Amino acid sequence: MTKIVTALTIAGTDPTGGAGIQADLKTFQEREVYGMSVVTSVVAQNTLGVKAVEHLPIDFIDQQLQAVFTDIEPSAIKTGMISTIEMMELIASYVKKHPDIPYIIDPVMVATSGDALMNEESRRVIRELLVPLATIVTPNVPEAEILVDFKISDLSDLEKAAQTIVKDLGAKAAVVKGGHLAGKAVDVLYVDGNVHYLEADRFETKHTHGTGCTFSAAISAELAKGKSIVEATALAKDFITDAIQYPLNLGLGSGPTNHWGHRLKELPNKKED
Ligand SMILES: Nc1ncnc2c1ncn2[C@@H]1O[C@H](COP(=O)(O)OP(=O)(O)O)[C@@H](O)[C@H]1O
Numbered sequence: 684m685t686k687i688v689t690a691l692t693i694a695g696t697d698p699t700g701g702a703g704i705q706a707d708l709k710t711f712q713e714r715e716v717y718g719m720s721v722v723t724s725v726v727a728q729n730t731l732g733v734k735a736v737e738h739l740p741i742d743f744i745d746q747q748l749q750a751v752f753t754d755i756e757p758s759a760i761k762t763g764m765i766s767t768i769e770m771m772e773l774i775a776s777y778v779k780k781h782p783d784i785p786y787i788i789d790p791v792m793v794a795t796s797g798d799a800l801m802n803e804e805s806r807r808v809i810r811e812l813l814v815p816l817a818t819i820v821t822p823n824v825p826e827a828e829i830l831v832d833f834k835i836s837d838l839s840d841l842e843k844a845a846q847t848i849v850k851d852l853g854a855k856a857a858v859v860k861g862g863h864l865a866g867k868a869v870d871v872l873y874v875d876g877n878v879h880y881l882e883a884d885r886f887e888t889k890h891t892h893g894t895g896c897t898f899s900a901a902i903s904a905e906l907a908k909g910k911s912i913v914e915a916t917a918l919a920k921d922f923i924t925d926a927i928q929y930p931l932n933l934g935l936g937s938g939p940t941n942h943w944g945h946r947l948k949e950l951p952n953k954k955e956d
């Protein structure tokens with residue numbers, strides 16, 4: 684019988700479906716990976732911003748993790764919004780028990796809307812406790828600046844940040860996303876002593892809610908299948924580029940990306956619709 688590839692996301696929610704757990708599960712499905720989810724925080728947010736956050740009790744998060752791990756073992760583990768130190772300690776204990784499962788950290792600290800999703804002390808703990816356990820860390824520019832503690836304004840800074848996350852902070856790999864910089868949409872991957880550029884056209888759009896979640900979920904799905912870090916990040920870059928390229932034009936603010944965008948690429952004249 685074919686082995687079904689599975690992936691687990693441990694993250695917060697977005698009731699409008701563009702970011703967090705919802706974006707992750709949609710992405711897993713599109714990559715033909717069986718998606719599972721453990722909710723850390725329930726977030727009242729939409730395309731305009733975050734209205735309120737409710738963290739679930741730590742025992743209840745543990746019960747969800749136990750429910751998954753005692754039944755269906757994930758082929759990859761991804762974390763997104765994990766706001767508190769006790770959540771990080773709990774997750775670290777599961778990751779340490781499963782050293783062979785790839786662990787992907789999207790170090791969600793600030794939403795695209797600018798709302799803070801993690802406090803100062805937790806930022807220190809994610810860097811010291813979780814990053815050293817990571818197969819790959821996927822910060823955007825503001826998150827990478829917090830992790831490495833220097834300003835990032837161009838490609839060579841992206842490169843330096845990716846190297847610092849691996850060499851000084853102890854992750855196996857890092858991809859620092861240039862979505863917030865000007866020019867082409869270039870991300871820099873550092874793995875096994877080599878720098879790789881993931882390059883795509885930049886699209887003029889305000890619909891970028893959940894881009895980071897979607898990109899890291901696609902990396903997770905491909906690592907779950909056994910792809911290398913270089914292959915997984917390249918496939919994920921194509922996936923997020925298509926999700927941005929074919930916007931859904933939903934919502935009053937920064938709308939969600941199109942998780943089935945990659946399917947539209949095959950169709951003629953789709954961009955003009
Ligand atoms: N306007 C855009 N056009 C094309 N690609 C983009 C655009 N904005 C972001 N990206 C890409 O989307 C991915 C997520 O990046 P980013 O938006 O920086 O993450 P985050 O959502 O964590 O802030 C990266 O691969 C980035 O290069």
Ligand SMILES: Cc1ncc(COP(=O)(O)O)c(N)n1
Nearest residue numbers: 695696702703893894895896
């Ligand atoms: C629950 C949750 N997790 C993450 C994000 C970040 O979204 P983005 O990918 O746009 O940075 C978010 N807005 N909400």
